[in-house]
Amino acid sequence: GESVxxxxxxxxxxxxxxxxxxxxYSNSASDYFIWYKQESGKGPQFIxxxxxxxxxxxxxxxxxLLNKTVKHLSLQIAATQPGDxxxxxxxxxxxxxxxxxxxxxxxxxHP
Amino acid sequence: xxxxxxxxxxxICKSGTSVKIECRSLDFQATTMFWYRQFPKQSLMLMATxxxxxxxxxxxxxxxxxxxxxxxSLTLSTLTVTSAHPEDSSFxxxxxxxxxxxxEAFFGQGTRLTVV
Numbered sequence: 363g364e365s366v367x368x369x370x371x372x373x374x375x376x377x378x379x380x381x382x383x384x385x386x387y388s389n390s391a392s393d394y395f396i397w398y399k400q401e402s403g404k405g406p407q408f409i410x411x412x413x414x415x416x417x418x419x420x421x422x423x424x425x426x427l428l429n430k431t432v433k434h435l436s437l438q439i440a441a442t443q444p445g446d447x448x449x450x451x452x453x454x455x456x457x458x459x460x461x462x463x464x465x466x467x468x469x470x471x472h473p
Numbered sequence: 474x475x476x477x478x479x480x481x482x483x484x485i486c487k488s489g490t491s492v493k494i495e496c497r498s499l500d501f502q503a504t505t506m507f508w509y510r511q512f513p514k515q516s517l518m519l520m521a522t523x524x525x526x527x528x529x530x531x532x533x534x535x536x537x538x539x540x541x542x543x544x545x546s547l548t549l550s551t552l553t554v555t556s557a558h559p560e561d562s563s564f565x566x567x568x569x570x571x572x573x574x575x576x577e578a579f580f581g582q583g584t585r586l587t588v589v
Contacts, residue, residue, distance in 0.1 A: 396578075
């Protein structure tokens with residue numbers, strides 16, 4: 363798949379709410395997916411990953427869901443906090459083992 | 474997690490000069506490193522894949538003579554932007570992967586390049 367250089371969509375939530383960030387990936391051969399968090403002026407930070415033999419994986423306050431049928435990935439953040447405000451990217455990789463980034467979503471958490 | 478250090482964090486250079494950015498894996502060996510470029514409010518665009526001891530593989534549209542990549546050791550890759558132009562101003566990010574295959578890649582903190 364190819365990463366797309368488009369402007370970022372924005373998701374605004376209130377502190378304490380749950381957030382759901384979606385990502386559509388392009389390569390049906392991708393078998394490894396990662397969510398990254400990027401704060402302004404910094405490099406991406408690993409949040410959680412999932413392999414194609416799973417459809418759900420949970421971490422601390424985060425859950426990743428994978429729907430291979432429609433090539434869709436989502437990140438759920440429970441009890442969103444102001445510190446969660448950042449840009450979130452999904453990345454996919456397949457046989458080339460090269461992480462390819464999706465469009466990204468800007469999450470804004472209002473106190 | 475593993476640490477990837479990128480240096481410098483920011484640099485300002487004059488048009489026509491060259492700038493070198495270093496990417497180091499501090500606590501692991503990285504056979505493969507990746508270089509990305511990011512424009513404001515956009516996603517990370519892969520520029521090239523850097524393999525230790527061999528030539529880098531560049532993505533389509535990326536000039537290999539302008540963006541020189543050297544991966545001389547298992548812990549260091551460098552990106553040199555040659556004859557810099559203002560349109561080269563961007564955020565450059567490297568990442569490194571400890572193992573082979575599909576495993577987590579760790580990212581540096583990025584380098585903000587401004588060409589004046």
